[in-house]
Amino acid sequence: MTPTIAVRQLWKVFGPRPERVVGTPLADLSRAELRARTGCLAAVRDVSFEVARNEVFVVMGLSGSGKSTLVRCLTRLIEPTSGEIEIDGEAVREMSAKRLRELRRHRVAMVFQHFGLLPHRSVLDNAGYGLEIQGVGRAERRRRAAEVLELVGLTGHEQQLPEELSGGMQQRVGLARALATDPAVLLFDEPFSALDPLIRRDMQAEVRRLHAEVGKTLVFITHDLAEALTLGDRIAVLRDGELVQVGTPEELVGAPADGYVADFVRDVPRADVLTVRWIMRPAVDGEECEDTPLPSGTVIRDAVARVLRAERPIAVVDGGERVGVVDAEQLLPALLGHRRQVPA
Amino acid sequence: MTAVLTRPTSDVAEPESPRRRATGRTVSGILIVATVVAYLVFHTTAAADAPDAAAFRFLGDVRDWVDANRDTHPVFLYGVNYLRLGVRLLVDVVRAALAGLGLAGLVAIAGAIAFVLGGWRTALLAVAGLLGFGLLGLWPESVDTLALTLTAVLLSVLIGVPLGILAARVRWVGAALRPLLDVMQILPTFAYLAPMTLLFLIGSPAAVVATLIYAVPVTIRITELGIAGVAPSAVEAATALGSTRRQLLTKVRLPMARPTLVLAVNQTIMMALSMVVVTALIDAPGLGVNILRALERVNVGAAFDAGLAIVIMAIVLDRVTTAAARRRRRDWRIAVPVLAAAAVIAVLPIPDGLPRISFAKPVNDLTSWVELHWYDSTEGLKNTISTVLLNPLENLLVTTPWWLFTLAVLGFGLLVAGWRAALIAGAAAAGLSALGLYQHSMQTLATVLVATALTMLLGIAAGVLSARHDRLAAITRPVLDAAQTMPSFVYLLPAVALFGASRFTAIVAAVIYAVPPVVRLVERGIRDVPATVVEAALSAGSTPRQLLWKVQLPMARGGLLLAANQGIVMVLAMVVVGGLVGAGALGYDVVAGFSQREDFGRGLAAGLAIVLLGVLLDRLTQGFHRAKGPS
Amino acid sequence: MKNRQLSIAMVVTLLLAGCGGAKSDAGDNKPSAGSKGTVKLAINPWVGYEANADVLAYLLEHQLGYTVEKKNLKEEISWQGFETGEVDAIVENWGHDDLKKTYIEEKKVAVEAGPTGNTGVIGWYVPQWLADEHPDITDWNNLNKYADLFKTSESGGKGQLLDGDPSYVTNDEALVGNLKLNYKVVYSGSEAALIKAAQQATAQKKPLLFYFYEPQWLFAKEKYARVKLPAYSAGCDADPKKVACDYPDYKLDKIVSKKFADTGGAAYGLIKNFTWTNDDQNLVSDYLTNQGMSADQAAEKWVKEHESTWKPWIPAGS
Numbered sequence A: 001m002t003p004t005i006a007v008r009q010l011w012k013v014f015g016p017r018p019e020r021v022v023g024t025p026l027a028d029l030s031r032a033e034l035r036a037r038t039g040c041l042a043a044v045r046d047v048s049f050e051v052a053r054n055e056v057f058v059v060m061g062l063s064g065s066g067k068s069t070l071v072r073c074l075t076r077l078i079e080p081t082s083g084e085i086e087i088d089g090e091a092v093r094e095m096s097a098k099r100l101r102e103l104r105r106h107r108v109a110m111v112f113q114h115f116g117l118l119p120h121r122s123v124l125d126n127a128g129y130g131l132e133i134q135g136v137g138r139a140e141r142r143r144r145a146a147e148v149l150e151l152v153g154l155t156g157h158e159q160q161l162p163e164e165l166s167g168g169m170q171q172r173v174g175l176a177r178a179l180a181t182d183p184a185v186l187l188f189d190e191p192f193s194a195l196d197p198l199i200r201r202d203m204q205a206e207v208r209r210l211h212a213e214v215g216k217t218l219v220f221i222t223h224d225l226a227e228a229l230t231l232g233d234r235i236a237v238l239r240d241g242e243l244v245q246v247g248t249p250e251e252l253v254g255a256p257a258d259g260y261v262a263d264f265v266r267d268v269p270r271a272d273v274l275t276v277r278w279i280m281r282p283a284v285d286g287e288e289c290e291d292t293p294l295p296s297g298t299v300i301r302d303a304v305a306r307v308l309r310a311e312r313p314i315a316v317v318d319g320g321e322r323v324g325v326v327d328a329e330q331l332l333p334a335l336l337g338h339r340r341q342v343p344a
Numbered sequence B: 001m002t003a004v005l006t007r008p009t010s011d012v013a014e015p016e017s018p019r020r021r022a023t024g025r026t027v028s029g030i031l032i033v034a035t036v037v038a039y040l041v042f043h044t045t046a047a048a049d050a051p052d053a054a055a056f057r058f059l060g061d062v063r064d065w066v067d068a069n070r071d072t073h074p075v076f077l078y079g080v081n082y083l084r085l086g087v088r089l090l091v092d093v094v095r096a097a098l099a100g101l102g103l104a105g106l107v108a109i110a111g112a113i114a115f116v117l118g119g120w121r122t123a124l125l126a127v128a129g130l131l132g133f134g135l136l137g138l139w140p141e142s143v144d145t146l147a148l149t150l151t152a153v154l155l156s157v158l159i160g161v162p163l164g165i166l167a168a169r170v171r172w173v174g175a176a177l178r179p180l181l182d183v184m185q186i187l188p189t190f191a192y193l194a195p196m197t198l199l200f201l202i203g204s205p206a207a208v209v210a211t212l213i214y215a216v217p218v219t220i221r222i223t224e225l226g227i228a229g230v231a232p233s234a235v236e237a238a239t240a241l242g243s244t245r246r247q248l249l250t251k252v253r254l255p256m257a258r259p260t261l262v263l264a265v266n267q268t269i270m271m272a273l274s275m276v277v278v279t280a281l282i283d284a285p286g287l288g289v290n291i292l293r294a295l296e297r298v299n300v301g302a303a304f305d306a307g308l309a310i311v312i313m314a315i316v317l318d319r320v321t322t323a324a325a326r327r328r329r330r331d332w333r334i335a336v337p338v339l340a341a342a343a344v345i346a347v348l349p350i351p352d353g354l355p356r357i358s359f360a361k362p363v364n365d366l367t368s369w370v371e372l373h374w375y376d377s378t379e380g381l382k383n384t385i386s387t388v389l390l391n392p393l394e395n396l397l398v399t400t401p402w403w404l405f406t407l408a409v410l411g412f413g414l415l416v417a418g419w420r421a422a423l424i425a426g427a428a429a430a431g432l433s434a435l436g437l438y439q440h441s442m443q444t445l446a447t448v449l450v451a452t453a454l455t456m457l458l459g460i461a462a463g464v465l466s467a468r469h470d471r472l473a474a475i476t477r478p479v480l481d482a483a484q485t486m487p488s489f490v491y492l493l494p495a496v497a498l499f500g501a502s503r504f505t506a507i508v509a510a511v512i513y514a515v516p517p518v519v520r521l522v523e524r525g526i527r528d529v530p531a532t533v534v535e536a537a538l539s540a541g542s543t544p545r546q547l548l549w550k551v552q553l554p555m556a557r558g559g560l561l562l563a564a565n566q567g568i569v570m571v572l573a574m575v576v577v578g579g580l581v582g583a584g585a586l587g588y589d590v591v592a593g594f595s596q597r598e599d600f601g602r603g604l605a606a607g608l609a610i611v612l613l614g615v616l617l618d619r620l621t622q623g624f625h626r627a628k629g630p631s
Numbered sequence C: 001m002k003n004r005q006l007s008i009a010m011v012v013t014l015l016l017a018g019c020g021g022a023k024s025d026a027g028d029n030k031p032s033a034g035s036k037g038t039v040k041l042a043i044n045p046w047v048g049y050e051a052n053a054d055v056l057a058y059l060l061e062h063q064l065g066y067t068v069e070k071k072n073l074k075e076e077i078s079w080q081g082f083e084t085g086e087v088d089a090i091v092e093n094w095g096h097d098d099l100k101k102t103y104i105e106e107k108k109v110a111v112e113a114g115p116t117g118n119t120g121v122i123g124w125y126v127p128q129w130l131a132d133e134h135p136d137i138t139d140w141n142n143l144n145k146y147a148d149l150f151k152t153s154e155s156g157g158k159g160q161l162l163d164g165d166p167s168y169v170t171n172d173e174a175l176v177g178n179l180k181l182n183y184k185v186v187y188s189g190s191e192a193a194l195i196k197a198a199q200q201a202t203a204q205k206k207p208l209l210f211y212f213y214e215p216q217w218l219f220a221k222e223k224y225a226r227v228k229l230p231a232y233s234a235g236c237d238a239d240p241k242k243v244a245c246d247y248p249d250y251k252l253d254k255i256v257s258k259k260f261a262d263t264g265g266a267a268y269g270l271i272k273n274f275t276w277t278n279d280d281q282n283l284v285s286d287y288l289t290n291q292g293m294s295a296d297q298a299a300e301k302w303v304k305e306h307e308s309t310w311k312p313w314i315p316a317g318s
Helices: A031-038 A067-074 A097-107 A123-127 A129-134 A138-151 A167-180 A197-214 A225-231 A249-254 A259-265 A300-309 A328-336 B018-042 B054-069 B074-118 B120-135 B139-169 B171-186 B189-200 B204-228 B232-240 B245-256 B258-282 B287-296 B300-325 B332-347 B360-373 B375-398 B402-434 B438-468 B470-485 B488-499 B503-527 B531-539 B544-555 B557-581 B585-593 B597-628 C002-017 C047-062 C075-084 C097-106 C128-133 C140-150 C172-178 C191-203 C258-263 C265-273 C278-290 C295-305 C307-313
Strands: A005-014 A041-051 A056-060 A082-087 A108-111 A185-189 A217-222 A234-239 A242-247 A314-318 A321-326 C038-043 C067-072 C089-093 C110-127 C159-163 C183-187 C209-214 C224-227 C250-257
Touching: A005 A067, A031 A041, A041 A067, A041 A082, A041 A242, A056 A067, A056 A225, A067 A082, A067 A185, A067 A217, A097 A108, A097 A129, A108 A167, A108 B232, A123 A129, A123 A138, A123 A167, A129 A138, A129 A167, A129 B245, A138 A167, A138 A197, A167 A197, A197 A217, A197 A225, A217 A225, A225 A249, A234 A249, A234 A259, A242 A249, A242 A259, A249 A259, A300 A314, A300 A328, B018 B402, B054 B189, B054 B597, B074 B120, B074 B139, B074 B189, B074 B204, B074 B300, B074 B332, B120 B139, B120 B300, B139 B171, B139 B204, B139 B258, B139 B287, B139 B300, B171 B204, B171 B597, B189 B204, B189 B258, B189 B557, B189 B585, B189 B597, B204 B258, B232 B245, B245 B258, B258 B287, B258 B300, B258 B488, B287 B300, B287 B488, B287 C067, B300 B360, B300 B470, B300 B488, B360 B375, B360 B488, B375 B438, B375 B488, B375 B503, B402 B438, B402 B597, B438 B470, B438 B503, B438 B544, B438 B557, B438 B585, B438 B597, B470 B503, B488 B503, B488 B557, B503 B557, B531 B544, B544 B557, B557 B585, B557 B597, B585 B597, C038 C047, C038 C075, C047 C067, C047 C089, C047 C265, C047 C278, C047 C295, C047 C307, C075 C089, C075 C097, C075 C250, C089 C110, C097 C110, C110 C128, C110 C191, C110 C258, C110 C265, C110 C278, C128 C191, C128 C224, C140 C159, C140 C183, C159 C172, C159 C191, C172 C183, C191 C209, C250 C258, C250 C265, C258 C265, C265 C307, C278 C295, C295 C307
Parallel strands: A056 A217, A056 A234, A108 A185, A185 A217, C038 C067, C038 C089, C159 C183, C159 C209
Antiparallel strands: A005 A041, A005 A082, A234 A242, A314 A321, C089 C250, C110 C209, C110 C224, C110 C250
16 A cells, blocks of 8 residues: 655755755765855755554654654645655655645645634634635535534634634644645644643644544654654654654664664653563463463553562463563563663 | 834844944044044135036936927827826826715715724714814815825825735845835935926826825835734645635735734825825925915914814824724624715715814914014024034035045944945935035035934933833823824924024924924833843932933933934925025025926936935934944 | 816826827816816915905906816916916916916917006115115115125025025026125025015014015005115026126016917906006005905905906906
């Protein structure tokens, strides 16, 4: 099956004559050196990844890592310097202006950090904006806007102006606006970083719920590791424009690709993220196990009670096959020590 | 009401190091000494300007050519004359519409519009104001002025808004327009009346075009600001949803810039109104005619009535447009019936009869009393300022050879404003003598400098006072508002009545004209000093005086310098208008230019000289403001 | 309503003019003051002129039934008005041979409409008391001797010669230069300012040398002595830069636009026939300036009291 989004060797260089960088020795320079030498900034460097249908793909990085540039390149809000982008197998960079507009109108929608709502329009008309510019009739677009507003829990606020709403509610409008055109792909650019922590958690839950209900492909940009771990099926870590590691949350925590990622995940309570697969040991021949095995995908925290209560090791199974065993001895380091040594 | 409009002064120089400051001081010392020595060696006897410099003859020939070809040359047959006809048609249609409504109809319509836009308070103001025109017996004149103003505003908006959008969206358009607008905004109104009559002859079309030229820079500037200020996040979001460029403009940029666009219209109206009054000099009808006549008869009372009508018009137009800028929900269930009722009233034939009130007599009585009893002190003041300040300065300037003046401008320009501004200012200085009007320019410059000094003195004092006393500020604000809506030459009258025909009259008028914005800028500058800094100074035990001199004034320096820049440009505009009342020099040349045929070339040259003088003063002070202002 | 018709007429003109380009008088093709239309009178900025215009306007409106539009214009600009159709008539013209040449002979947009009956005098004056104190002051040869008397804050160490509105007919700058007088011309800007200065000079006994002219109501109130300049001889003022002689006496006359002369009917007749004396004009000027009367009131009063003067102006058959 073709991936929903495929990105290959994507570059975005800002500055004078950016095209001279890619594919030349300049491309091998570090960001700082390139800047000193040419005045160019390589915001995205040679990035490749694929996102499968209905996957939640999180791009995580610190500010300045190029993650916002990356997500804008996907629909060419920022024109990439080189590389390929395919959405549903169609090359985005080859699209005409008209075709690109079709893509933005019907297939890919975006939610922004600063909402980007139109202050002079009511909540309802904001939500219906995407439909309006497609030429959908007034009655129809109001009906659909009202539907998506209900979906995000804003029923009753239709006639208010954005400035009359709280930040969290404004972002719900932004979300509704993106959902209204029923796109297959939703791009989120740090949508919740401007919100209070409590509201942020609500909104994250909201996104999970919506994903479960409507089942879209989500690309989610964030600088917040906890958010990435909560939402992401897979997480891509971006540093100085380069992809450092792409993997599931437990791959990141369990096997950071380098010191940078390890530093990042250092404070993550590993028991919350890792599954028993990461701590099991091979069974000793003839070892007696508890009657009920643990599936290998069980998060450690959820296994704690059983393992500690058990008198014998517990078998870990993947499907029907036993792949290892855990007992308290494996469990304790995972519970106590967050600071695992970085693999060489 | 009238927000003081400043040209963007974004680029700020790097803060200077102490060492650079020290060398700067040495350099300026050397420069001053060199200038003084050069003056002592080279000063001249101030021979009067030649009566027919090459420039005058050339411009006179231009006039003759235009006169001879007005009805034959294609530029006129297919261009200028059509423009004139079109504008006249537009004015006539607007005037016919306004006059056709009659007093009652126009009051009703204006009230209804004001109600819909701003609520009942605004409506009340509009109704009272328009009735005021009738009460003052100035109804037809007011309608004429209103028609000309609205026509000019309509054209300014039609031309200025698209240009402003382009300037904000297309980089080279913005870059190309900027210097042009800079010059247009320092053009004193007086300078382009003569060229207007040359192209468009006398009458309403020339008046509208002159007003358009005066007002449109503001429209363009504010529109550009508004469009450029639209939150990029909203534009990006709309783009991400697949908006076309046109959709972005009509659905995002324009609606989001609406409050700023309304402000642009508001400011355009204010500018247009003050210019329309001045165009009475080239046969535009309206309240300006009353003021001009009052000026000719030194009838302060008559001018007071007309001036009052202008202020009323300005306030009504301002309040209504300001109300329109506020984003509020309009209840069409009330608005529609109100509009309908107004329309009915407008159709009904209601006679215009109203009782008359006039302030002419009491004002004239007061003026005569003052003239009689203050004669010695007004005369004394005039003579003191003239002999102590004005004459020595003028003498100094006119006896300076033109090349020395140019060099001095260049030198000091380099020192305070950077090489670019210095070059422009130096070129302008040299241009004055190339036009053959060096002596007159220096006389005008002397008057401008004295008036600016007085303006700054008064303006800073008043600004500091109102920044420190809230109650005083609350009282002065409406006075300043009203003062700023008055067209410049209204101020000539009280000055003429008190001081007769003299340069000092022009100085007094210029000071009255330029002080309000200076007060405002100074007050704002001081009030903008961060509260935490003031608090820190107070907790360190500063006395109020120390607070003012050591904290507030130094920190408000940017505001003060900006005030000086604005003040000097306004003073120049007024001083040349003073040519109408004996201030002589360039202003007189301009007046004579459009009233005496053989002086036309000289008048046009004088107009150019005024522009050059304006550019010179503006570049130097604005450069100063930019170079030394806090970031 | 009139305006609306005008607008429609102008739309039509615009359309018609479409093929041949627009001339400067396009849009003014309605017959000038035809069947009881509007007469556009220029109003030049001195009260004597207004007296002429006010009486004529009154008669046009009340005797002949025209509408009168008064346009406050300086002299030269009024002449331009003939070309644009903004002006039908100038009712007190002081010489202006150059303008006559341009607009009457060359452009053929204006024609003369006969004298007003007034004789215009331009000259330099001092208050009578000053002439009494220094009898020789009224000879220009002695002016330099008295220059100090006339010094003001505006005259830069020289004597001041106070002139009027910059638009007035004057050779004073050239005269001062060519007669080598130690004086500077200062423009007061208007007739009223000139009169105010003259009155102050009399009341406060302040020396004043000023440009002034007759007919002028002020001479009926206060005494001023004229300063003798080198005598006028025909052509001595031909080159404005070399003038060194006194002003001639002007036969004041009326100028009307060609179009008005052709189609103006009774209104043109009235203006052409108009002629009165300096005393008549001074009387109306006095009403206007000192009796606080409006233009209409002043004209009405004079018209009521001088029927025999104006009756003959009314064209036969109207």
